[in-house]
Amino acid sequence: MAARRALKAVLVDLNGTLHIEDAAVPGAQEALKRLRGTSVMVRFVTNTTKESKKDLLERLKKLEFDISEDEIFTSLTAARNLVEQKQVRPMLLVDDRALPDFKGIQTSDPNAVVIGLAPEHFHYQMLNQAFRLLLDGAPLIAIHKARYYKRKDGLALGPGPFVTALEYATDTKATVVGKPEKTFFLEALRGTGCDPEEAVMIGDDCRDDVGGAQNVGMLGILVKTGKYRATDEEKINPPPYLTCESFPHAVDHILQHLL
Amino acid sequence: MAAWGERLAGVRGVLLDISGVLYDSGEGGGKVIAGSVEAVARLKRSGLKVRFCTNESQKSRRLLVGELRHLGFDVSESEVTAPPPATCRILKERGLRPHLLVHDDVRSEFDEIDTSNPNCVVIADAGEGFSYQNMNEAFQVLMGLENPVLMSLGMGRYYKVTSGLMLDVGGYTKALEYACGIQAEVVGKPSPEFFKSALWEMGVEARQAIMIGDDIVGDVGGAQRCGMRALQVRTGKFRPSDEHHPEVKADGHVDNLAEAVDLLLQHADK
Numbered sequence: 189m190a191a192r193r194a195l196k197a198v199l200v201d202l203n204g205t206l207h208i209e210d211a212a213v214p215g216a217q218e219a220l221k222r223l224r225g226t227s228v229m230v231r232f233v234t235n236t237t238k239e240s241k242k243d244l245l246e247r248l249k250k251l252e253f254d255i256s257e258d259e260i261f262t263s264l265t266a267a268r269n270l271v272e273q274k275q276v277r278p279m280l281l282v283d284d285r286a287l288p289d290f291k292g293i294q295t296s297d298p299n300a301v302v303i304g305l306a307p308e309h310f311h312y313q314m315l316n317q318a319f320r321l322l323l324d325g326a327p328l329i330a331i332h333k334a335r336y337y338k339r340k341d342g343l344a345l346g347p348g349p350f351v352t353a354l355e356y357a358t359d360t361k362a363t364v365v366g367k368p369e370k371t372f373f374l375e376a377l378r379g380t381g382c383d384p385e386e387a388v389m390i391g392d393d394c395r396d397d398v399g400g401a402q403n404v405g406m407l408g409i410l411v412k413t414g415k416y417r418a419t420d421e422e423k424i425n426p427p428p429y430l431t432c433e434s435f436p437h438a439v440d441h442i443l444q445h446l447l
Numbered sequence: 448m449a450a451w452g453e454r455l456a457g458v459r460g461v462l463l464d465i466s467g468v469l470y471d472s473g474e475g476g477g478k479v480i481a482g483s484v485e486a487v488a489r490l491k492r493s494g495l496k497v498r499f500c501t502n503e504s505q506k507s508r509r510l511l512v513g514e515l516r517h518l519g520f521d522v523s524e525s526e527v528t529a530p531p532p533a534t535c536r537i538l539k540e541r542g543l544r545p546h547l548l549v550h551d552d553v554r555s556e557f558d559e560i561d562t563s564n565p566n567c568v569v570i571a572d573a574g575e576g577f578s579y580q581n582m583n584e585a586f587q588v589l590m591g592l593e594n595p596v597l598m599s600l601g602m603g604r605y606y607k608v609t610s611g612l613m614l615d616v617g618g619y620t621k622a623l624e625y626a627c628g629i630q631a632e633v634v635g636k637p638s639p640e641f642f643k644s645a646l647w648e649m650g651v652e653a654r655q656a657i658m659i660g661d662d663i664v665g666d667v668g669g670a671q672r673c674g675m676r677a678l679q680v681r682t683g684k685f686r687p688s689d690e691h692h693p694e695v696k697a698d699g700h701v702d703n704l705a706e707a708v709d710l711l712l713q714h715a716d717k
Contacts, residue, residue: 310579319614335626345583345626352625353618357604
């Protein structure tokens with residue numbers, strides 16, 4: 189393992205860690221204030237394919253978290269960054285609510301495909317259009333590859349199956365940009381000027397948050413809120429740097445031991 | 448590569464792919480690939496055995512043969528090996544009642560199959576029928592089964608119609624496989640059972656048969672794995688990169704079916 193250096197940045201997951209749906213984790217606002225009282229930079233990172241940064245921010249403000257828009261890094265941001273790096277014009281197979289995060293991106297005469305969770309776009313004509321672009325060499329960028337998700341009326345197909353369909357038909361591989369991909373964490377840190385060895389990630393998803401972060405050299409702290417289930421911490425090897433009750437406990441640990 | 452005479456020696460039967468070899472399907476009944484109508488006629492007159500071996504799963508054999516005859520081809524339903532009848536045989540043998548994710552034009556092939564209270568999913572080239580909702584229904588049926596069985600009519604990546612390349616059933620089958628963590632059973636090319644039944648119906652052994660198709664993996668690779676020889680035509684979905692495919696090497700490339708038939712009539716069975 190790379191030598192640990194003084195902590196400079198903390199990445200925090202949103203849903204399940206700071207809040208659960210529309211309720212804040214008890215004491216989380218206070219804990220965030222304490223963290224902000226130190227010299228570390230804080231970034232908020234989340235896998236979302238539907239909610240734009242603006243939507244996320246509104247919810248956080250309602251819950252009285254002190255957060256600004258440029259501190260949020262989502263899988264949509266990661267997709268946008270990749271589109272800008274590659275200088276491509278994407279066909280956006282994403283939910284309409286996600287479109288504000290792609291404002292200003294050229295989408296006419298597309299030569300790339302960005303795919304998120306967008307059931308209303310997953311019909312034959314649209315996928316065939318994407319397929320033809322890919323066959324002509326357009327890169328395929330997937331926000332994430334979830335198999336399915338839970339809806340009120342039962343399980344429903346996620347974006348993963350449709351990404352897989354396009355991969356198979358064109359014999360290509362998608363670039364996945366969300367957690368737990370390495371590039372996601374590195375991109376999230378880019379604006380902070382910190383190395384992974386100077387950062388810690390706090391989240392409720394053992395594989396996607398903690399495992400992903402630790403894979404790039406960060407410390408990972410697993411909180412037992414949100415989607416956490418007993419023994420989740422045994423799912424990854426090496427295990428989480430720390431498993432604790434909730435976000436405020438994680439902040440206490442950082443203040444006492446990592447600064 | 449060896450001379451054509453050597454490569455085609457001893458061929459007694461020819462399996463012909465349909466879409467992309469005889470014609471490109473599409474609006475208004477599709478379009479003949481130049482020279483193919485005469486090529487089929489010459490092949491049939493030559494004494495070589497001929498059978499049509501297709502993965503067409505969007506329309507019934509009746510509709511397919513009707514389209515071909517309208518374009519001038521000499522072909523009858525009994526000469527066509529296609530996935531739907533083979534699927535029906537398997538469903539009956541195993542007492543399976545399918546949820547059908549198929550195009551309306553092929554539904555008649557399943558008229559005699561019990562589809563109540565489904566215990567498997569059959570997926571075929573549904574075209575516009577591949578909506579999110581229909582895919583989701585098939586997914587939910589599979590997730591509700593203790594032993595999910597997914598039967599796929601072919602595993603093609605794409606095919607060509609007059610307006611361009613179209614997604615075939617393969618991608619959608621992969622989507623359901625990925626979503627449910629299962630593996631589909633494929634009925635159709637490139638499955639060996641399918642080629643074998645076509646050979647049996649033609650009455651020719653694999654080593655005496657040659658497949659002519661536009662799909663380097665499904666037609667050429669599949670036939671070769673059954674011990675047949677196979678030519679790829681440079682029509683239909685053919686792409687120049689197919690001639691340097693990393694895994695499959697055709698026994699020869701020809702510009703179209705007419706050239707293949709020229710060569711066969713010159714060199715086969717000598």
